[in-house]
Amino acid sequence: MTYIQKRNVTGWLFLAPFMCSFFLFVFVPVCISLWLSFVQLDLTNAAQSKVVGFQNFSDALKDDLFWKATHATLNYAVLMVPAVLLIGTALGFGLYGMSRGRDLVRGLIYLPGMLNVAAAGILWQWFFNNEFGLINFTAKRIGLPVLPWLSDKAYAMPSVVIMSLWWTIGATSIIILTALQQIPQMFLEAAALDGASQRQTTFKIVFPILRPVLFFVFITTTIGAFQMFGQAMILTGGGPEFSTRGLVQFMFETAFNGFRFGYGAAISWLLFGMIAVFAVIQSIVVRRDS
């Protein structure tokens, strides 16, 4: 064997454990999932499984519950994404403007993200509880109206969003703070020398520089919003009347409570399709920018 051949063999040996794992747990699953989405697989009666073509997909599009789950997912995304962008940016600017204690506050804002979704959900379920929850208890004391946070269709999703914001906003704030800190000081000094006002500097210099970061946050938050699962599962169980049951929970319950694996796989591909749209937009824009 030549040196190059020997080098290649050694290299592939180094790569082998990962490639085995990748093959077994990424490549094969994608194939199985694709196959499953075209069959009607009933685990309780495997002999009855048969290839049904696109029927799982057309079933989904005719399924009222699928549309309810899509609606809940979109509802979550529409509330969550602008809130993350606005509050995350505000917190990022706030952190940037601190004269001291920045590391402390940065840590405090990020801390809730260390809780697992079950612990965070349990905490907020107690806060939101109608009768003895902290929020209604305090509201009663200071004379504010008592709201049915988790038990009313109108308030359930906003409640899930509030908990999610507390739980995840730290990451966004820190990304924006880091972007602000990386803006070269001379840009700002030059603007000040040229007589630019505070507002002009912010909107004509800082925001244009932040644009790629804000776009990145927008895309990743949107993709994350489509995958919402644990928060609603713990807080509301998807209720009331499916108003907070998103697509992931719908897929999960179809497959593992209803044992309809084929239908569940089809739902997961539809979800992937929605996410892929955003992933593709991102890769196009990133490529154009660089």
Add this chain to the structure above:
Amino acid sequence: MKKPSRIVTTFMLFIGLMFLMPMIIMVLTSFKSEKEVMEPSSVIPQHFTLANYSQAIHSAAEAPIMMWSLNSFFVSCATTLLVLVIGSMAAFALTRIRIKGAEIVMNLLVGTMMVPSQLFLIPLYVILSRLHVLDTPWALILPATAGGFGVFMVSQFMRSLPPSLEEAALIDGCSFWQVYWQITMPLCGPSLATLGVFTFIASWNDYITPLVFMEKITNYTLPVGIALFQSSYSTQFGLTLSTSLLATLPLLIVFLVFQKQIIESMSSTGLKD
């Protein structure tokens, strides 16, 4: 932009406190008796009691919290170790040995990183049941080693290192294994630490995977366990809050120790959750 002002600083300190408040209330409430949780007169417990904690630890049959902690520890440690070893070896092959086809492998990796993890749940359930590892810790550990992110991250870091040290070692007669283990690994310390901490946190907090792959209550990890606990004791908030705190404590310690690294690497990789 504005010079740092006192108003902003004070306001942000207040905001930071607001973010911390729910957790402080959680801690305080966990020391209250159930009766006091239902009819609170103040946020601070009037009668400090450890009743919730002793009940959480002693309700072993229906909620074996020690068992869940052990499961979580084993799964998170094993996952982290395997991801670090397998991922860094793969990154070494792709960027340092520069094998034929490295670029194809890399593109494949990055391509699959976009696929949402939920897509894998159903097929993985099928595969893991064929491998007879469902309802064992391996059902959580093994699939986690296939993620492309770790390989991608360590590869990026290795590319930023000058190859001269490794080349010198090779010329002096070191084998690739020796170069990997004695030169590249120590140089990659920072990126491996970051990857390790993030893998550990993600594994420790994972909720949907153990929910799907674990069946017996004694095999649960903490997040699924405390969620089950909450559904069976849903009105006993003192008890469920104290179990949640017990489940969170180890990560809070990790966070306090590695705060700087976690936050800085999070902001540089743009990694979320």
